[in-house]
Amino acid sequence: MRKTVSGALCLLFGILVWAPARAFEINLKPPASPIAEQIYGLHIMVLWVCLGIFIVVFGAMLYAIVNHRKSVGHKPALFHENLALEVVWTIIPFLILAGMAYPATRTVLAMKNTAGSALSIEVTGYQWKWQYTYLPYGISFFSTLSTPPAQLADLAPKNRHYLEQVDHPMVVPTGEKIRLLVTSADVVHSWFVPALGVKQDAFPGFIKATWFEADAPGVYRGYCTELCGKGHAFMPIVVDAVTPAQFAAWVAAEQRGKKTAATAAAKAQASRGHRTLTASRAARSS
Amino acid sequence: MEAVASHDEHAGPHARGLVRWITTTNHKDIGTLYLCFSLVMFFIAGFFAMLIRAELFEPGARLFSPALYNQFVTMHGLMMIFGVIMPAFVGFANWQIPLMIGAPDMAFPRMNNWSFWLLPFAALLMIGEFFVPGGAAATGWTMYPPLSVEMGPGMDMTIFAIHILGISSIMGAINIITTILNLRAPGMTLMKMPLFVWTWLITAYLLVAVMPVLAGAVTMVLADRHFGTHFFNAAGGGDPIMFQHIFWFFGHPEVYIMILPAFGIISEIIPTFSRKPLFGYASMVYATASIATLSFVVWGHHMFTVGFPASGQLFFMYATMLIAVPTGVKIFNWVATMWRGSLSFETPMLFAIGFVLMFTIGGFSGLVLAVTPVDIQLHGTYYVVAHFHYVLFSGAAMAIMAGIYYWLPKWTGHMYDETLGKWHFWLTTIFFNLTFFPMHFLGLAGMPRRVADYALQYTTLNQVVSIAAFGLGLSQLIFLYAIVKCIRGGVPAGDRPWEGATSLEWTLPSPPPYHTFETEPVIS
Ligand code: HEM
Numbered sequence: 001m002r003k004t005v006s007g008a009l010c011l012l013f014g015i016l017v018w019a020p021a022r023a024f025e026i027n028l029k030p031p032a033s034p035i036a037e038q039i040y041g042l043h044i045m046v047l048w049v050c051l052g053i054f055i056v057v058f059g060a061m062l063y064a065i066v067n068h069r070k071s072v073g074h075k076p077a078l079f080h081e082n083l084a085l086e087v088v089w090t091i092i093p094f095l096i097l098a099g100m101a102y103p104a105t106r107t108v109l110a111m112k113n114t115a116g117s118a119l120s121i122e123v124t125g126y127q128w129k130w131q132y133t134y135l136p137y138g139i140s141f142f143s144t145l146s147t148p149p150a151q152l153a154d155l156a157p158k159n160r161h162y163l164e165q166v167d168h169p170m171v172v173p174t175g176e177k178i179r180l181l182v183t184s185a186d187v188v189h190s191w192f193v194p195a196l197g198v199k200q201d202a203f204p205g206f207i208k209a210t211w212f213e214a215d216a217p218g219v220y221r222g223y224c225t226e227l228c229g230k231g232h233a234f235m236p237i238v239v240d241a242v243t244p245a246q247f248a249a250w251v252a253a254e255q256r257g258k259k260t261a262a263t264a265a266a267k268a269q270a271s272r273g274h275r276t277l278t279a280s281r282a283a284r285s286s
Numbered sequence: 287m288e289a290v291a292s293h294d295e296h297a298g299p300h301a302r303g304l305v306r307w308i309t310t311t312n313h314k315d316i317g318t319l320y321l322c323f324s325l326v327m328f329f330i331a332g333f334f335a336m337l338i339r340a341e342l343f344e345p346g347a348r349l350f351s352p353a354l355y356n357q358f359v360t361m362h363g364l365m366m367i368f369g370v371i372m373p374a375f376v377g378f379a380n381w382q383i384p385l386m387i388g389a390p391d392m393a394f395p396r397m398n399n400w401s402f403w404l405l406p407f408a409a410l411l412m413i414g415e416f417f418v419p420g421g422a423a424a425t426g427w428t429m430y431p432p433l434s435v436e437m438g439p440g441m442d443m444t445i446f447a448i449h450i451l452g453i454s455s456i457m458g459a460i461n462i463i464t465t466i467l468n469l470r471a472p473g474m475t476l477m478k479m480p481l482f483v484w485t486w487l488i489t490a491y492l493l494v495a496v497m498p499v500l501a502g503a504v505t506m507v508l509a510d511r512h513f514g515t516h517f518f519n520a521a522g523g524g525d526p527i528m529f530q531h532i533f534w535f536f537g538h539p540e541v542y543i544m545i546l547p548a549f550g551i552i553s554e555i556i557p558t559f560s561r562k563p564l565f566g567y568a569s570m571v572y573a574t575a576s577i578a579t580l581s582f583v584v585w586g587h588h589m590f591t592v593g594f595p596a597s598g599q600l601f602f603m604y605a606t607m608l609i610a611v612p613t614g615v616k617i618f619n620w621v622a623t624m625w626r627g628s629l630s631f632e633t634p635m636l637f638a639i640g641f642v643l644m645f646t647i648g649g650f651s652g653l654v655l656a657v658t659p660v661d662i663q664l665h666g667t668y669y670v671v672a673h674f675h676y677v678l679f680s681g682a683a684m685a686i687m688a689g690i691y692y693w694l695p696k697w698t699g700h701m702y703d704e705t706l707g708k709w710h711f712w713l714t715t716i717f718f719n720l721t722f723f724p725m726h727f728l729g730l731a732g733m734p735r736r737v738a739d740y741a742l743q744y745t746t747l748n749q750v751v752s753i754a755a756f757g758l759g760l761s762q763l764i765f766l767y768a769i770v771k772c773i774r775g776g777v778p779a780g781d782r783p784w785e786g787a788t789s790l791e792w793t794l795p796s797p798p799p800y801h802t803f804e805t806e807p808v809i810s
């Protein structure tokens with residue numbers, strides 16, 4: 001009996017943890033920002049605490065299940081109280097939690113500290129796209145899902161970045177603190193990039209500040225994480241982190257392009273609405 | 287404990303057939319109605335879950351539109367919470383509280399009838415939403431404005447249904463409080479009450495406190511929709527975040543409303559099958575009361591990403607961590623009850639042990655989410671879905687199943703089929719874990735919740751989840767069959783089918799006569 005129980009438990013553990021650990025990702029994305037790094041550490045810390053408690057509590061329960069069963073003739077004890085024990089197992093968890101709260105508090109304060117940013121970008125959620133406005137540079141554009149409709153409708157094979165690609169990504173310099181001013185034009189959205197450890201809800205009529213910093217150049221993909229209607233799954237976020245030099249070049253190009261496109265865009269907007277504007281910008285930037 | 291069950295000449299119901307059930311004021315009949323209603327809703331809401339998992343089986347699969355998908359998600363959540371878990375617990379309360387405290391019936395039998403009979407109308411309203419222009423509410427069960435202000439008439443029906451359900455819950459809660467405080471048999475002091483009765487007493491106070499808050503929140507949405515107010519519209523001087531505060535001030539106590547009676551059921555079952563009294567009865571009562579009190583000051587942990595100032599985030603983080611302490615105490619007490627007992631593993635006990643193990647896993651993920659920075663990473667992802675299904679399915683729902691197997695012999699007079707019960711337990715446990723454990727991984731990897739479609743990196747795990755979910759859904763048919771079979775016949779249960787059971791209901795015949803404790807039993 002003892003063998004069967006422990007065998008079954010090993011099997012369950014294998015199915016639940018070991019197998020997926022080999023086959024898929026089971027942890028947070030590799031952190032790509034200082035805050036994501038801290039979140040990663042906090043999460044691992046809590047998991048160790050949980051594992052410790054799990055082993056003690058369910059070790060005891062398993063021991064009782066195996067040894068204190070009626071079928072092996074175990075006679076019930078009659079105790080039903082023990083004040084000392086009760087006090088101990090109230091205080092110990094309390095102390096463990098206090099120990100967890102300390103590093104967590106430091107990270108909370110760090111996440112809240114938007115001071116000293118190099119660049120502020122206004123992020124506006126729409127049903128169902130994002131708008132990024134680079135406040136110091138007068139650059140502003142929409143960022144819309146660019147997965148071809150045929151793939152969405154299952155009429156064509158899906159590409160690698162199905163639902164994680166946009167026409168015009170947010171471009172940021174690496175190694176700099178980027179302050180985001182997040183708001184919405186309609187319903188509540190939420191701007192989330194897993195690897196960068198940043199998430200902020202977007203409310204119409206309110207501006208909420210948060211920040212992130214990309215450690216290394218790369219493309220970081222994310223999603224809207226607040227249900228915002230039928231297009232909720234279809235307004236991804238792509239952050240293109242480039243070196244500061246490349247970023248300066250990108251800003252210059254955007255500003256040049258803006259001038260030349262301005263007259264054409266104004267005409268197009270008058271006749272066909274600003275949808276075309278986004279499209280022409282998309283064409284220009286790709 | 288000694289009890290005298292008395293019989294009189296008109297021992298049965300006054301009416302027959304359908305009229306009996308519509309006019310009944312008998313707590314046993316009404317308990318049965320609640321439980322049957324809950325079971326029906328379980329299969330309807332469960333069917334929506336199957337549709338959700340079918341759509342998510344692979345990326346892009348367009349079984350139905352994302353708009354309809356959101357409606358299924360919303361109705362799955364609302365129906366499971368208000369149509370399945372809460373009515374099931376009220377059903378248990380109706381059947382068990384009078385039997386456990388030696389009362390002849392509930393304190394307000396007519397109001398009891400009305401509290402139940404409101405429910406089917408609310409359910410019809412919610413189902414009817416799918417047939418009005420624009421379909422059902424598609425906001426998620428949280429109904430955040432401005433989205434909920436923009437919805438079609440389905441939203442108004444949801445609001446109306448919530449009002450009805452709220453009235454029903456409040457009346458039920460008042461009835462339970464009055465019954466427990468006034469109708470206890472002589473000698474049944476508060477600190478002698480079975481823990482199930484205690485947890486329900488505390489739950490009932492929570493219900494009275496927060497259901498009006500929810501009613502207020504949805505009424506403000508209604509006013510914003512139709513009466514020109516701007517409670518949640520910034521352009522009119524309102525604030526959409528205020529809705530979230532009000533909603534979660536209801537919402538967090540609500541999650542404890544859905545778990546405290548489960549704690550009560552488990553605290554009855556574990557001592558019975560350990561043949562040993564509950565360890566730390568008094569501390570269980572205090573832990574329940576402190577959980578209930580603390581539950582009013584932690585609502586902000588559902589809103590860590592709205593952008594509180596640091597002080598707000600820290601307050602809610604500390605408070606949330608604190609609530610894990612009394613929750614832990616409960617788990618330790620259950621394990622200590624089993625320790626050096628004389629354990630046997632009939633179906634109710636299997637479900638109870640499964641509850642302790644898997645509810646704790648849900649508590650662990652709660653702890654992970656209590657840490658604000660980690661929550662900011664995981665909020666709005668599948669990790670949260672994993673967390674609340676561990677506490678609500680393997681927690682609340684499996685405690686309900688445990689309670690059904692435990693008391694069905696008492697209610698019907700027949701033993702259920704033990705083989706079926708065991709199959710039901712093992713299949714449910716295995717498929718449950720295969721369905722919901724991988725959701726932790728999906729959430730950690732970043733997959734948002736409430737999406738109708740997803741990126742290719744999440745495909746494999748979603749397929750595992752969907753297949754397991756179908757298995758989980760099918761396994762519940764065994765439950766249905768086991769219940770029906772037990773009602774129709776089986777080995778006679780006798781007064782006390784469980785040798786370790788000590789509470790008052792086991793002194794009565796099985797099934798108990800239509801009227802019980804017409805003369806007060808004396809508790810020694
Ligand atoms: C140790 C105890 C617990 C802790 C520390 C805890 C903590 C949390 C936190 C921090 C969240 C917010 C997650 C997010 O949306 O970002 C959450 C969500 C949730 N919890 Fe718990 N929880 C605990 C126990 C429970 C119990 C007992 C229940 C119900 C029986 C429950 C039901 C829920 C539900 C339904 C949600 C999600 C609501 C939604 O967004 O739709 N939790 N929990």
Ligand SMILES: [Cu+2]
Binds near residue numbers: 228232233
């Ligand atoms: Cu969204």
Ligand SMILES: [Cu+2]
Binds near residue numbers: 537538541584585588
């Ligand atoms: Cu909560």
